[in-house]
Amino acid sequence: MNEVCFKNLDQKDPWSLKTYEANGGYSVWRKILKGELTPEQIIDELKTSGLRGRGGAGFPTGLKWSFMPRNADMQKYVVCNSDEGEPGTCKDRDILRYNPHSVIEGMAIGGFVMNATKGYNYIRGEFMEPFYRFEDALKEAYAAGLLGENLDGSSVSFDLYAHLGAGAYICGEETALLESLEGKKGQPRFKPPFPANIGLFGMPTTINNTESFASVPDILANGGQWFADIGVENSGGCKLFSVTGHVNEPANFEVPMGLPFKDLLEMAGGIREGRTLKAVIPGGSSTPVLTAEAAMAMTMDYDGIEKAGSMLGAGSVIIMDDSTCMVETLTRLAHFYYDESCGQCTPCREGTGWLYRVLKRIMDGNGKADDIDLLMGVQDKIMGNTICALGDAAAMPVESFLRCFREEFEYYIEHGKSMVKG
Amino acid sequence: MISTKAKKQIDAWVAKYPEGRQSSAVMEALKIVQAENDNSLTSDSIQAVADYLDMPGIAAAEVATFYENYNHKPVGKYTIRFCHNISCMLNGADDLIAHLEKKIGVKTGDVTPDGLVNVKKVECLGACVGAPMFQIGDQYYENLTADKIDEIVDGLK
Numbered sequence: 234m235n236e237v238c239f240k241n242l243d244q245k246d247p248w249s250l251k252t253y254e255a256n257g258g259y260s261v262w263r264k265i266l267k268g269e270l271t272p273e274q275i276i277d278e279l280k281t282s283g284l285r286g287r288g289g290a291g292f293p294t295g296l297k298w299s300f301m302p303r304n305a306d307m308q309k310y311v312v313c314n315s316d317e318g319e320p321g322t323c324k325d326r327d328i329l330r331y332n333p334h335s336v337i338e339g340m341a342i343g344g345f346v347m348n349a350t351k352g353y354n355y356i357r358g359e360f361m362e363p364f365y366r367f368e369d370a371l372k373e374a375y376a377a378g379l380l381g382e383n384l385d386g387s388s389v390s391f392d393l394y395a396h397l398g399a400g401a402y403i404c405g406e407e408t409a410l411l412e413s414l415e416g417k418k419g420q421p422r423f424k425p426p427f428p429a430n431i432g433l434f435g436m437p438t439t440i441n442n443t444e445s446f447a448s449v450p451d452i453l454a455n456g457g458q459w460f461a462d463i464g465v466e467n468s469g470g471c472k473l474f475s476v477t478g479h480v481n482e483p484a485n486f487e488v489p490m491g492l493p494f495k496d497l498l499e500m501a502g503g504i505r506e507g508r509t510l511k512a513v514i515p516g517g518s519s520t521p522v523l524t525a526e527a528a529m530a531m532t533m534d535y536d537g538i539e540k541a542g543s544m545l546g547a548g549s550v551i552i553m554d555d556s557t558c559m560v561e562t563l564t565r566l567a568h569f570y571y572d573e574s575c576g577q578c579t580p581c582r583e584g585t586g587w588l589y590r591v592l593k594r595i596m597d598g599n600g601k602a603d604d605i606d607l608l609m610g611v612q613d614k615i616m617g618n619t620i621c622a623l624g625d626a627a628a629m630p631v632e633s634f635l636r637c638f639r640e641e642f643e644y645y646i647e648h649g650k651s652m653v654k655g
Numbered sequence: 656m657i658s659t660k661a662k663k664q665i666d667a668w669v670a671k672y673p674e675g676r677q678s679s680a681v682m683e684a685l686k687i688v689q690a691e692n693d694n695s696l697t698s699d700s701i702q703a704v705a706d707y708l709d710m711p712g713i714a715a716a717e718v719a720t721f722y723e724n725y726n727h728k729p730v731g732k733y734t735i736r737f738c739h740n741i742s743c744m745l746n747g748a749d750d751l752i753a754h755l756e757k758k759i760g761v762k763t764g765d766v767t768p769d770g771l772v773n774v775k776k777v778e779c780l781g782a783c784v785g786a787p788m789f790q791i792g793d794q795y796y797e798n799l800t801a802d803k804i805d806e807i808v809d810g811l812k
């Protein structure tokens with residue numbers, strides 16, 4: 234446990250340059266500055282490591298980095314996505330608070346590999362404590378000659394800045410994030426073109442999640458195979474899981490991929506006294522809900538969670554016990570997506586409104602017999618028909634809640650009250 | 656309209672972006688100006704930010720209305736931003752919000768008569784392991800209970 238992003242966690246001032254370097258930090262970056270590592274070697278190690286994007290989509294990081302036109306004669310950018318807004322997710326906040334230098338080093342390495350001399354870390358506007366920690370770490374890194382131009386007399390340069398958001402979940406979507414970084418409304422762009430060709434300020438750009446960047450230095454220090462061996466097939470390494478909801482000891486855990494869910498639940502202190510497990514959302518609010526039975530048989534890796542019927546997403550494990558009203562829970566999530574839709578595409582803008590209003594009317598005791606079919610129809614019309622994945626993220630919980638807990642919705646519609654809470 | 660101090664702060668942000676890309680600083684500039692003007696924005700202050708950053712007023716206005724962290728109506732000296740999303744809800748956020756409303760005597764969205772506080776329900780603030788939680792200013796308050804809330808609110812001056 235806690236082998237990579239969280240390995241400094243129990244040490245004195247874990248966020249300081251001193252602690253980071255005492256744990257081998259910046260050794261890879263210094264090797265690069267001495268000319269001892271090539272971009273090709275780094276990409277190979279990352280591919281071997283099996284590291285997949287930790288922001289939700291799980292795209293292999295090594296492959297993503299290899300797509301950048303590194304020899305194109307223009308400014309290129311590396312951008313870190315610290316917008317962390319997916320309900321249930323709170324791991325990047327702790328990486329920024331306790332291990333900011335791992336993000337800086339990971340981004341600097343990315344800059345070298347992709348020949349990008351500038352980077353921005355987009356931190357959500359509410360994360361002021363993490364922002365100040367990151368800013369302090371930047372100052373330390375500049376003072377130590379680890380950031381800036383022609384570092385250590387080499388031809389390598391990397392400048393890094395922190396940018397703050399202003400409250401919009403959609404800015405976590407990578408192209409909305411770029412719009413926001415350009416000082417505009419956070420509305421996702423059509424793809425293609427992909428950011429690797431036309432990204433920030435129209436220049437080639439690669440965007441990765443905070444945890445993805447923070448994992449890179451240790452992978453290169455210890456070798457891609459070392460990381461791959463921590464995890465299981467198709468899911469290299471370890472992963473941070475935020476375990477929240479109805480558990481005794483909610484917390485972030487960095488554990489090997491492939492850990493049985495029931496072990497993770499136990500690490501979080503298990504279900505509260507006198508209660509039983511009812512449902513689990515394994516990857517953040519946008520991923521399908523699972524019944525207790527499906528969850529208890531699942532392992533925590535990309536394939537294991539998919540086999541159980543959901544997705545690893547951002548690794549945000551939301552635990553619900555038998556006191557949970559699934560109608561109320563879904564209504565809250567539907568409200569969230571309705572609120573956060575940027576309004577650009579009709580299926581998402583109108584569909585999320587429909588989903589919320591129909592669920593609200595069920596909650597108000599005015600549900601109609603065919604409301605379940607209506608909800609299923611609306612979510613189906615959104616799914617796959619929008620510019621960005623927020624549409625799918627709004628649809629998937631609806632489909633899975635209705636499929637796994639249909640009788641609770643039927644009961645609410647028929648009796649005008651919750652089957653669980655009365 | 657924009658104080659010298661605020662201009663200096665905005666300039667520090669502008670310096671982070673490439674030449675000619677000063678509008679990237681608009682989100683922070685709006686926050687800085689908002690903080691100086693009783694925590695809310697007016698069409699005049701938005702225009703002043705746009706002028707300072709040499710961008711169209713409408714572009715700044717779009718940003719000011721798109722993002723959640725800007726206020727366009729008077730708010731209290733302190734806004735208590737209470738998370739009511741899933742992990743906080745599962746941990747009793749709704750009851751605690753009701754408790755807080757009773758404690759300060761006004762509903763979510765309204766400002767106390769002395770202008771001190773208002774409560775706003777917000778979406779996940781990325782601190783779900785500390786649910787239930789709220790934010791006041793830059794600070795997060797986690798693992799809230801009714802007693803803890805009373806203590807925090809009593810400390811607001």
Ligand SMILES: Cc1cc2nc3c(=O)[nH]c(=O)nc-3n(C[C@H](O)[C@H](O)[C@H](O)COP(=O)(O)O)c2cc1C
Nearest residue numbers: 286287288314316317318405406407441442445622
């Ligand atoms: C609605 C929406 C919200 C997202 N929010 C985040 C986020 O908060 N943090 C994040 O890293 N990725 C988020 N993503 C995923 C990003 O678009 C992108 O895939 C990711 O940052 C890429 O980095 P990775 O390959 O390292 O995972 C979001 C996607 C969508 C559609």
Ligand code: SF4
Nearest residue numbers: 575577578581619621
């Ligand atoms: S799917 Fe929704 S959030 Fe995404 S671009 Fe379309 S309207 Fe905006």
Ligand code: FES
Nearest residue numbers: 738743779780783
């Ligand atoms: S759900 Fe409340 S902080 Fe995440």
